[in-house]
Amino acid sequence: MSALCGLLAAGLIFPLAASGGAAVSTGTELLEDIPTELEEEPLSVPSHIYASDGTTEIATFYAENRQPVTMDEISENMVDAILAIEDERFYEHGGVDPRGVSRALVNNLTSDSQQGASTITQQYVNNMLINAVVLTGEGRLTISGTGEKTYADKLREMKLAVAVEQEMTKEEILEGYLNIVLLGGRNYGVEAAAQFYWGVPASELSISQSAVLAGMVQSPNGYNPAVNPEASKDRRDIVLGAMLENEAITQEEYEEAIAEDLGVEEIYPEETGCVSASMGPYFCDYVRREILASDTFGPDEDSREELLNRGGLRITTTLDPDAQQAAQTEVDATVPSDDNSGAGAAITSVEPGSGNIIAMAQNRNYTPEDGDGNTTLNYNVDSDVGGGNGWQPGSSLKPFVVAAYLEEGGSTDDVVDASPDEWADTQRWEASCLERGYTTTDGPWEVENVEEDSNRRMTIDYGVYFSVNTATLATATEMDLCAITDVTDRLGIHLATDTDQGLSPQNPSFVLGTDNVAPLTQAAAYATFADDGNFCEPRALLEVTDTHGNEYDVPEEDCEQVIDEEIVAQVNDITINIAEGTIAAGNPPFPMAGKTGTTDDAVHTWFVGYSSGVSTASWIGNPEGNENGYRESMINGQYYEDFYGSTLAAPMWLDYMEQVGDDYDTSDFREADDSPFDDRRDRSRYSGGGELPDDDEAINSRDSDGDDD
Structure with missing residues (x-):
């Protein structure tokens, strides 16, 4: 280590001395100020919203698409590929590889090209530092604005790498690295990347696929197979050559892999947000807004959104997937989203005795894009949670x-x-x-x-x-x-x-x-009649936990006998x-x-009804306002001279x-x-x-x- 430090000082600090004594002083102070312990922040992990059964996924939210896995869930091919191209002496060094540093120094001092010598441990440290800055907003990234690491960055990275090697096993470091590394777009870690590019888990990555991912580390977007297939293939072949040279694969395996296509004609993106919800997009939006409005999930809206996008929340809601599917089918069949009438249709259901929202549907496409039948306005709820001005009952x-x-x-x-x-x-x-x-x-x-x-x-x-x-x-x-x-x-x-x-x-x-x-207000009020005068506040959340098993407080059933x-x-x-x-x-x-319920000129029509177990508000009306109604109008191919709550709602x-x-x-x-x-x-x-x-x-x-x- 003494020899290494001397080499570092000679090769990295001395070039700074050419600019004067101030630079030398700064370098010395820097060495003293470098921390010896890596302060880790949790990795950014997607959050998932589920229906009440706990298995039906409604939507995913993420800033970084990451699906953490353990080493036994990662293909040996992937491990071989990353070691061959990034750090073939990984199991021999203590975080910093003297051979690699020497080779890089000689190259950088004798040629115009710059060569790196970062070990996987150093890269892991670098990624963890970047992750911490993104999450906390404190410190600085090790990558400067020019895209190059400064000498100070390298020194800090090396010192921390040595410290990490003393605290973690090689397997732990490698597992952490393979879960944090960027592999194109917003895909982080080998599991998310394997699913995105080929629709397979990391445990099933082939030799060729592993080589593609390992090759992307140097330039995640430059060697992205879905964006730059030719560059990606060239880089893959380099990785395969390194694997052959390190005897990670045989000559036959090399020839088979190098002859394969990239196989990314069809990618499998993990969509994010309520726009991509599998069901109940407007309910999804209602849940998202509830989380962003609750101080349970952070002191302000920005921190709550950060938690939703990065905290790996598992959000189990009250939504009944069967009821939601039935509600969506009915509103679409009654008034299609692209119907020339422009009429809106909505169904909201709550469970008497609990207030659980079990369905929330409307005949519109949840999207901010312009177009007939498109809107993000939730017809079922109040304006402060994504709804409009409501409708006359x-x-x-x-x-x-x-x-x-x-x-x-x-x-x-x-x-x-x-x-x-x-x-x-x-x-x-x-x-x-x-x-x-x-x-x-x-x-x-x-x-x-x-x-x-x-x-x-x-x-x-x-x-x-x-x-x-x-x-x-x-x-x-x-x-x-x-x-x-x-x-x-x-x-x-x-x-x-x-x-x-x-x-x-x-x-x-x-x-x-x-x-x-709003229809939700109506459904909850009528649920009181279904439950012998017991009113329950509507609620959408059953349970929220994060990746560490921490539970967040969610509203419990809030019911009271009011009549x-x-x-x-x-x-x-x-x-x-x-x-x-x-x-x-x-x-x-x-x-x-x-x-x-029917208002003037049939602008808004309702039926709000209930069984002992379900209270439902059904609404059909004009979502644009309270002026143009639907008497003497054509809806879904049928003419209606008169139009009442009993007509379609x-x-x-x-x-x-x-x-x-x-x-x-x-x-x-x-x-x-x-x-x-x-x-x-x-x-x-x-x-x-x-x-x-x-x-x-x-x-x-x-x-x-x-x-x-």
Whole structure:
């Protein structure tokens, strides 16, 4: 070592002395300041998002595509190739090879060309230093801006290499090196490279393939076989020659390998991000945003994104792969992404009793690229997690009005006068939570019903079943509007543009569903009716761990009883008849309940419904705004003169639920202690003793909403 240090000083420090004493002083101080211990940072490893089964991969995120493996998972051919071309005396030196240094010094002093002498240990150190700088932002890379290492860089690298050899075995160094070395593009390590170029694991690399990868170390992109095949082949052949010279392969093996093509006509890239998600790209985006917003994963968004791209996270989510596939199939079949109507379609499902999001689909291609049917806007969620401004829910808000009315002491059997359809701006609507204790409309207000002969006296349940707007407003005039918003607050209903802002009683029209909300909000709220008044915050994460087995805190189930189960049972009496009697035409596959919603001119249409085990919001509408609706329009090749929640949103919901429902609880809903129904599925109460017709026209005319503004 003394002789080596003398050689280094003579060959590396003395050339600096020509520039003066200051340079000599700097070199001496540098030697003293060089650390003797390599401070290692964890290798950058891709993160993976999985569905709830823990095996279905949704997406991969990485800054460096790396798949760490152990030595027994690496082909002996690969080991032979890298040693032959990079460090044939690897097992003989102690981190720095005196022969190599001497050879390089003589060459560099006697010719214009520069020759390196870095051992694999030195290269490992160099790569670890680069990795540390990338991760921490501290220190400096050993490669200068010109692409050349300075003498100071080499000295530090050598000193650390000697220290590493004293702390690690040769096998550990070689394994670390083969997992960290760059092998073209963003592929790091032999496993990721083997998968990328040939679709095989590192354990199956052939002699020729190993030689290609070993040859790339000198210039990862210059000898990239997918980019520069001729240069790559020439370099491969040099490596094969070195392997033959070192007796790592026989003459016959050499001749066979050198005659082979590179075999990279088809590469196997590991796509990254939600754009390349195998399923549920919009759910993937929702999960990504949740991680970037949580201080559990770092102090700021940049550090969280760094962790996602480099930390090797294993993210297990709540997504049910079967439910997701069914949801995607249904939205695509109902309104194709390239349909001329431009209509949007979305399905979101949550599990009552847990809040787990089990499906999130829409009829669009998740991509930032321009084009019909392309968007990264998530129709299912709030604006702060990648959604838009939300959609008006229309009459799907009416069950919450009924729940509030029941809490105030009313009954679904109560009769209201649904005759008035005009209200003066002097009409006072009780709203105790407002400063004045009441509110008024901004001007004279007229409301229409779709069904003829609806402006008359009727029971509360009849008015909800037929979506009679004037009946809902008649109900609201007999109660405190703040009692309604109190219920919606407890059910987590908030504006899509402001998650802290619930529905406001300031404008009485809110009871007809004029405030924009997201489908996920609707699905979670209706899940409360499915679970006897137990509301659960929606959640997407089940477990997050990193490559070292560290677990990160994720939101646990957050549920609370917010409505009395008897009130829920009475609301369900009505919604069961809507879903089972009308939507399922009296032949439901299992107990189900729900409510339609339609806004002015059918701009937005809904069916939000549930079984005991699944709550689903189904939406079809105009994602561009609240002006152009779908009455008298062509959707998916069919003309619709009228368009309601029961036209496409409800059938889409039913088809989806028939596929998914049996995978979850399908037990009967709780019976109300004081129900006005002799049979909860007997619609005779709503039809004067006769059966409602089940043809499409009759369903549309009866189960629809009118103007809501």
